[in-house]
Amino acid sequence: MNNPNPQRTPLQDCCSATSNTSKSKTSTSCTSNANQDQSDQNTGQCCASDEIATHSSSIGLQFSWRVSGMDCASCARSIEKAVSSVDGVMSANVVFSTEKLRVSANIDVSDKIQDAVKGIGFDLQPLTATIDSSSSTLSLYNWREYVSIVGLALLMLISWGIAQFNPLFGQTAFVVTTLVGLVPIMKKSWRMMCSGSPFSIETLMSVAAIGALFIGATAEAAMVLLLFMLGECLESFAANRARKGVSALMALLPEEALIIKNGVRQKIAIADLRPGDEIEVSPGERLPADAELISEMASFDESALTGESVPVERLRDDKVAAGSLLADRVVRLKVVSKPGNNAIDRILQLIEEAEERRAPLERFLDKFSRVYTPVIMLMSVLVILIPPLAFAQPWDMWIYRGLTLLLIGCPCALVISTPAAITSGLAAATRRGALIKGGLALEQLGRVKTIAFDKTGTLTEGKPSVTNVVTFNGSEVDDLLAAAASVEMGSHHPLAKAIVDYTEQQGIALEHASNRKTLVGVGVEGNFAGKKISISAPSKLIRTLDNSIQQQVTVLEQEGKTVVVVLEDGESSGLIALRDKLRDDAKVALKDLAALGINSVMLTGDNARAAGVIAAELNIDYRASLLPEDKVSAVVELNQQQATAMVGDGINDTPAMKASTIGIAMGSGTDVALETADAALTHNRLIGLVEMVRLSRATNANIRQNITIALGLKAVFLVTTLLGLTGLWLAVLADSGATALVTANALRLLSKRS
Structure with missing residues (x-):
């Protein structure tokens, strides 16, 4: 795979460096290859200080953070623009679903990146911070947002109360309320403009609110801001709900593992585990890495990874995926995965790659939205200017309608219509294995x-078993099996494994054939007990097999069995028939x-x-x-x-x-x-194909519904605004309401049953 895994750079497999999450400064994750020798580390190692860790590669320095505070895919695009504008940055990529920011730069610009991201209202955290830590920060972010909404609502209530007794003072109170609500929005608007996003929703809201104050629609100006904040809050809630599945997946790995070295048990960070390490896991604990079972047997709940609700029994030498929950007894296992490359990491990598591989319709809508907003803004200016100048219409009325039209120009609902559905669809698919x-x-x-x-x-099932062994020319069954197994040993082909396993079950000693080689499209051959042993499909020997042998092959194949011919020095010595279930x-x-x-x-x-x-x-x-x-x-x-x-x-x-x-x-x-x-x-269940197809069709239908909602509402309000039937606060509903409806509609996929 070409794209880096959540904690992997393009050059190396990686692991998160242990960090002190109580530090006040944000740091990136450090990465290193578990199997690199010292000389390799000297040329490509991580360079770290207390506050910042970077990785040096052939394409420059690589930085990674976790971003908090994103409400929708548009936020991710804004962050990418802001970071890309920093001098020295070669590329920036934000993965909305896993909240990752990855940056390639030719110099250490980590401080500037953090300033740029925080400057537009988002927070950065080190990848080594735990999910709980991230969640608490997010909750704090939401708490600040709730305070702003409640505060603005109280000010509006007070202003309305004053207006009941004195309309003039009430209007002044609404002006003050609007200005108070505008401060954080205008700050963010200015930051977004400076970072290369001049047509953000914050900019449109600021212009509309100021314009409303200018024409005396003070109460509506305040209401517009309140509805906008509520809409943003709903978006934030929906985004967090959509990311919940990914967060739960990331939380499956424990922070520490109990390792056994020279008979001594000690706890270490999972980033320090290496292939070959022996670990001990107790019932109720999850595996910190992909591992091979050393104990005789154990039951594991793998539902979080495969969707299978019934615990699976594993025997000695069976591999068990990281994140699996041990169900019944204390066991020992041998780690087989490199740091940052276990089953959970690979799934997260697929999710990140999935978000980067956007659907054609999503790419089209992204381009369309970049043209749509400037066009609507131009229409808004024309609506404000043309009727008063050309037809002597009242300025107040057309400024009001133009500002209302301006709010319809926000493309948020349209931009999020496709990614919201796709993210929900991908998350729903992951839940089903x-x-x-x-x-x-x-x-x-x-x-x-x-x-x-x-x-x-x-x-x-891919686990064929031997059903018939037929010998010719005086060959013995045991000798035939020993010869066949000798040339099949080491092969990963299901038929080869079946022959070797069956030979072992018969108590026959196994020996490797010499000069073993694969005959492409034919079979295998090698030297065993002084003879040249070949195994081939009957169809490749059609001209050399006797009629009696061909008849036996036909009979076995008509029973649905796969037949191979064993030859010794070019002479047929027997047939082995296998059947898969x-x-x-x-x-x-x-x-x-x-x-x-x-x-x-x-x-x-x-x-x-x-x-x-x-x-x-x-x-x-x-x-x-x-x-x-x-x-x-x-x-x-x-x-x-x-x-x-x-x-x-x-x-x-x-x-x-x-x-x-x-x-x-x-x-x-x-x-x-x-x-x-x-x-x-x-989960290897074919019925999952049916679920995938149904979910895909449901997602495609959901996308069409979302686009209809987004464009339909805007089209309706565009007409009603020009006719003077709707005002500013309804225009906000056309945007925030459409965004909320689109997101809520997409979230239905998460609970959809196939």
Whole structure:
């Protein structure tokens, strides 16, 4: 993956440096590679002081902070503009969902960056600060906001009371109330203008409120500010709700781990854990890193990562993901993940990458909004000037209408309409054990009409077992298995593992064959016990196999089994037949996909007869005996007819995934498949595909609804404003109300049940 992980730079895997969160100054996170030797560290190590930590790489210095106080995606864009304007900054990126600010600079500009961000009203914190610490700061931020709202409401109430007894004094009181409310808004407006955002909502509000005072609409000016503050508060609440899932994910990792060294137990920060360290975990605790179980067995609740509510039993040497909750007994485990590269970190990385891969519609609306606001502002000026100058209309009336129109020019609701829905959709997918890498993938998933499946490990469990062993030419079963296992040892192919496991179960001693090599598209070969042993698919030996052997192969394949031929010095010595088991939910998932109007097809390298039995059982089309390049051709052909997704789990599936409209990996698949895919099912349940498609379609529908709400309300108020039917406070509702409605509508996706 090209993008850095939440605590990783482009050059190195990383871990957060321990920091004292009580320090008054903000610091960035320091990163280092867990496995670097000392000489590497001398050339690329972290340079840290008490207040600031940076990472030096080939592209300059890298800085990372956590940002608090953002209400919507527009805030993130404003921060990016402000930071990008700092001298020495090469690039700045704000990830709204995880509240991360990442900066590349050619000099140490950390202090200037902090000043720039704080200057436009946001706070920076070190990445090493805990989630609780971040939450408390956010609560303080909201508390200040609540005080402003309550204070302004009280002033308005007092002004209204005064106006009941003395209209003149009451009007003066409303002027004072408006000016008090304007102070923080104008401050932020000025900061935003200085940072390169001249058309912010704060600027529009300031102009409208001052204009309203100018024409004597003092009560409305104060009401406009109060409604604006309430709208901002609602946005903040909605944004925090949308980020709640990400925060909960980040909080899954404990701060410390109990490590055992030379029989001595001691607690250390999880950033100090290294692959190979032995740790001890007690019931009710979560794993601080990806680890391999040393104890005999244990049960783990992995629901936070996979969506599976039932605890999973793990045996010795099984790998368990970081963040999993130990259910039943004290166990020991061996750490296998590098710092900053455990399961939680990888999911957070996918979420960050997902936000950067914005949907086409979102990119379009972002560009549209940059033109929309200046156009509306120009229209507002024309509305103020043309009627009085050209038609001798009253200035007060048209200034009022122009100011009202100005408030409609804020693009907040329109800008947030797509990212709000996509963020909610991605968060909802994560809850269901599906990782979707961005708005583009989420949008395309809903348009898929055909899904191509790999067979082994996708439609089936990927754990074939030996069912038949047939010998020829006087060979013994044990000798045949020993020879076959010798050349298959070390292979990660499911069939190879099955043969080796079965041989072990029979109590036969295993030995590695010498000169072992893979014959691409054919099989494997090696030297064992003075003979050249080859294992091949029957289809590659069709001209050399006797008719009697071919008949036995046909019979076994018609039973849905996969057959391999074992040869000794070029002579057939036996057959090994294997059968894989369908996933429990395969039939239900494919039936539900068909109900959604999605066609399914199986693409497999297995023989046609075995594939046909599986396909008939699932009632889907199939193409068999395919090499990786054949799968690519098949997917390209299907894609030309209609949008096609490819679902697989192996390295050989990755080219086809890239050729499809959207590639989906099974969570148990290879790292290459998971990295190549646009989406992944962490729980390995095929029914999750159905949930993903439904959620994608719901998200696309939600986006259309949001755009209709945002543009519809503005269009209505544009007309009513020009006709003089609506005033300033209703115009604010057209903006803040639309933003709140759009956000609330998007949040429905979080509770949507598939």
